[in-house]
Amino acid sequence: xxxxxxxxxxxxxxxxxxxxxxxxxxxxxxxxxxxxxxxxxxxxxxxxxxxxxxxxxxxxxxxxxxxxxxxxxxxxxxxxxxxxxxxxxxxxxxxxxxxxxxxxxxxxxxxxxxxxxxxxxxxxxxxxxxxxxxxxxxxxxxxxxxxxxxxxxxxxxxxxxxxxxxxxxxxxxxxxxxxxxxxxxxxxxxxxxxxxxxxxxxxxxxxxxxxxxxxxxxxxxxxxxxxxxxxxxxxxxxxxxxxxxxxxxxxxxxxxxxxxxxxxxxxxxxxxxxxxxxxxxxxxxxxxxxxxxxxxxxxxxxxxxxxxxxxxxxxxxxxxxxxxxxxxxxxxx
Amino acid sequence: xxxxxxxxxxxxxxxxxxxxxxxxxxxxxxxxxxxxxxxxxxxxxxxxxxxxxxxxxxxxxxxxxxxxxxxxxxxxxxxxxxxxxxxxxxxxxxxxxxxxxxxxxxxxxxxxxxxxxxxxxxxxxxxxxxxxxxxxxxxxxxxxxxxxxxxxxxxxxxxxxxxxxxxxxxxxxxxxxxxxxxxxxxxxxxxxxxxxxxxxxxxxxxxxxxxxxxxxxxxxxxxxxxxxxxxxxxxxxxxxxxxxxxxxxxxxxxxxxxxxxxxxxxxxxxxxxxxxxxxxxxxxxxxxxxxxxxxxxxxxx
Numbered sequence: 001x002x003x004x005x006x007x008x009x010x011x012x013x014x015x016x017x018x019x020x021x022x023x024x025x026x027x028x029x030x031x032x033x034x035x036x037x038x039x040x041x042x043x044x045x046x047x048x049x050x051x052x053x054x055x056x057x058x059x060x061x062x063x064x065x066x067x068x069x070x071x072x073x074x075x076x077x078x079x080x081x082x083x084x085x086x087x088x089x090x091x092x093x094x095x096x097x098x099x100x101x102x103x104x105x106x107x108x109x110x111x112x113x114x115x116x117x118x119x120x121x122x123x124x125x126x127x128x129x130x131x132x133x134x135x136x137x138x139x140x141x142x143x144x145x146x147x148x149x150x151x152x153x154x155x156x157x158x159x160x161x162x163x164x165x166x167x168x169x170x171x172x173x174x175x176x177x178x179x180x181x182x183x184x185x186x187x188x189x190x191x192x193x194x195x196x197x198x199x200x201x202x203x204x205x206x207x208x209x210x211x212x213x214x215x216x217x218x219x220x221x222x223x224x225x226x227x228x229x230x231x232x233x234x235x236x237x238x239x240x241x242x243x244x245x246x247x248x249x250x251x252x253x254x255x256x257x258x259x260x261x262x263x264x265x266x267x268x269x270x271x272x273x274x275x276x277x278x279x280x281x282x283x284x285x286x287x288x289x290x291x292x293x294x295x296x297x298x299x300x301x302x303x304x305x306x307x308x309x310x311x312x313x314x315x316x317x318x319x320x321x322x323x324x325x326x327x328x329x330x331x332x333x
Numbered sequence: 334x335x336x337x338x339x340x341x342x343x344x345x346x347x348x349x350x351x352x353x354x355x356x357x358x359x360x361x362x363x364x365x366x367x368x369x370x371x372x373x374x375x376x377x378x379x380x381x382x383x384x385x386x387x388x389x390x391x392x393x394x395x396x397x398x399x400x401x402x403x404x405x406x407x408x409x410x411x412x413x414x415x416x417x418x419x420x421x422x423x424x425x426x427x428x429x430x431x432x433x434x435x436x437x438x439x440x441x442x443x444x445x446x447x448x449x450x451x452x453x454x455x456x457x458x459x460x461x462x463x464x465x466x467x468x469x470x471x472x473x474x475x476x477x478x479x480x481x482x483x484x485x486x487x488x489x490x491x492x493x494x495x496x497x498x499x500x501x502x503x504x505x506x507x508x509x510x511x512x513x514x515x516x517x518x519x520x521x522x523x524x525x526x527x528x529x530x531x532x533x534x535x536x537x538x539x540x541x542x543x544x545x546x547x548x549x550x551x552x553x554x555x556x557x558x559x560x561x562x563x564x565x566x567x568x569x570x571x572x573x574x575x576x577x578x579x580x581x582x583x584x585x586x587x588x589x590x591x592x593x594x595x596x597x598x599x600x601x602x603x604x605x606x607x608x609x610x611x612x613x614x615x616x617x618x619x620x621x622x623x624x625x626x627x628x629x630x631x632x633x634x
Contacts, residue, residue: 061425063370063432108619114424115368119557120618122370126554127611134608135599245550249432256429296447301440307433308415311426 004264016170020163035162042169043230045270046176048254050223056261057184058216059196060109064121066247067128068098068221072228077147077238078140087152087233094229095222102221106214125248132240146239169230176223181263192216253303256310259317268319276302338467340587341580346472348579349479353534354556355571357527362565364503364523370431372531373553374438377546379404379532380539381446384453393456401532408528412521442546453539475537482533483572499523551607558613564627582606
């Protein structure tokens with residue numbers, strides 16, 4: 001796929017920066033709720049970006065990234081709750097903690113490939129809620145109840161709470177995206193992708209595959225952990241049962257929808273899954289309350305069908321699929 | 334001491350269920366090299382089918398047999414319709430398809446039967462069955478039923494021509510095709526059988542864990558641990574592994590409780606059972622991927 005067109009990128013960034021400022025003029029279009037929703041989309045995009053670094057660019061399958069998201073969220077939650085650390089300092093802290101945890105998980109993962117790594121990470125994802133409830137940690141994690149936090153105060157009182165949260169998440173995502181983009185276009189990024197494409201060949205060419213794989217695991221976990229920390233700040237609440245296997249599945253949806261091995265796709269994928277999840281919830285409420293039917297609609301039916309369909313018809317994800325379709329139409333014209 | 338034997342017996346009962354799910358996983362793994370992440374959710378779906386039949390008035394055992402037969406058909410259809418075309422697809426695609434199946438099963442069950450937790454009846458008589466103070470009636474019944482199913486399967490694979498053909502198709506597809514075994518159909522049959530065995534496990538465990546769309550999450554993890562301990566390429570090993578994990582899980586929790594009583598220090602208990610399974614999975618995978626009874630596969634690169 002070609003790189004994202006630069007001019008379009010600047011236009012998009014300018015729009016993303018300017019539109020929230022229109023809130024006083026168009027309070028219905030740019031509502032607080034929508035800003036919050038977009039913030040959660042940005043957070044999702046960061047999490048999917050992290051997964052994509054590992055699975056898409058390094059070829060290590062993870063079905064357990066919800067675990068690193070949980071570690072990030074809890075790092076932020078505990079630091080803010082117990083030590084009164086300011087919320088902005090929690091992001092680097094979560095990144096460091098998750099990097100270490102991811103690196104350590106990457107060590108046994110070195111011996112696993114393909115299905116087995118998927119199995120180990122799947123097992124991790126299944127066990128996470130229970131690990132978070134561990135009795136010894138109850139004092140700081142709050143056990144089943146979780147931790148209630150307060151939302152970040154906007155500095156200088158210039159913006160509303162939701163505006164500030166939006167900008168906070170948005171600029172962190174820009175920085176992380178830029179860093180990932182540069183890393184992938186460097187010697188290290190090429191080594192990562194060489195390992196994905198043919199590990200033995202990469203080994204033979206002198207790439208330290210073990211080092212690269214574990215460090216990639218760490219970086220990937222750090223990205224997803226930052227997303228977790230941001231979500232803890234945004235929702236102002238962390239609880240163990242929200243980090244179940246379905247969280248990891250959502251990241252996988254984002255990865256597959258956006259396109260495995262596409263940075264732009266990660267952002268699209270993150271936005272996509274939040275959007276579908278949200279619409280399904282709204283639709284489900286509508287069915288229950290307004291139509292009075294006893295029917296739980298869950299986004300996972302859509303997600304599941306989409307996962308299977310995409311594997312059949314668009315293995316490159318929606319972004320890749322749309323791009324291919326456009327190219328095909330153009331060549332015909 | 335009595336408590337110890339009680340825990341042992343209940344571990345065996347849990348182990349019987351893990352053994353069934355582990356066997357289902359292994360049946361699919363040996364024939365297609367795929368790990369079925371949706372096995373648990375498929376079993377959950379089958380359990381709902383039997384529950385639905387029972388609410389329509391069928392007796393437990395009729396519902397049981399009908400649900401197992403339906404699951405067999407569903408498994409067959411899933412293999413033919415969804416997995417067949419992806420036979421030589423990259424690992425990630427296959428994993429993604431399994432996760433998709435898991436999500437669909439969960440969402441469809443939730444949509445049809447709602448996410449409310451339901452009670453599930455036990456078919457075994459409350460009195461005169463089981464051994465007082467040692468093993469409850471339902472637990473004993475679970476062990477008996479699963480042992481019967483496992484024995485039937487053993488005889489099927491060992492002594493019938495169809496069983497032989499299925500084993501041959503799993504072991505050496507090319508050769509089997511040459512001698513006239515319809516390998517494609519054997520794989521689909523294997524899937525059907527796996528779904529059916531999973532259904533047995535689901536229906537048996539539903540009385541213990543109650544019926545809800547997420548009931549199999551933990552059980553699937555134990556089953557993975559069991560399959561890996563026994564060797565994921567070895568059906569007999571997986572069954573034994575399932576029992577080992579069932580007993581081990583209860584013993585670890587029991588030892589933790591005793592320790593807490595003796596010293597007052599809580600280290601491990603019922604709340605850490607899944608973590609124990611996770612540790613088993615990762616330890617076996619990294620230290621001895623072939624498990625206790627599996628054959629070490631040497632690959633040429």
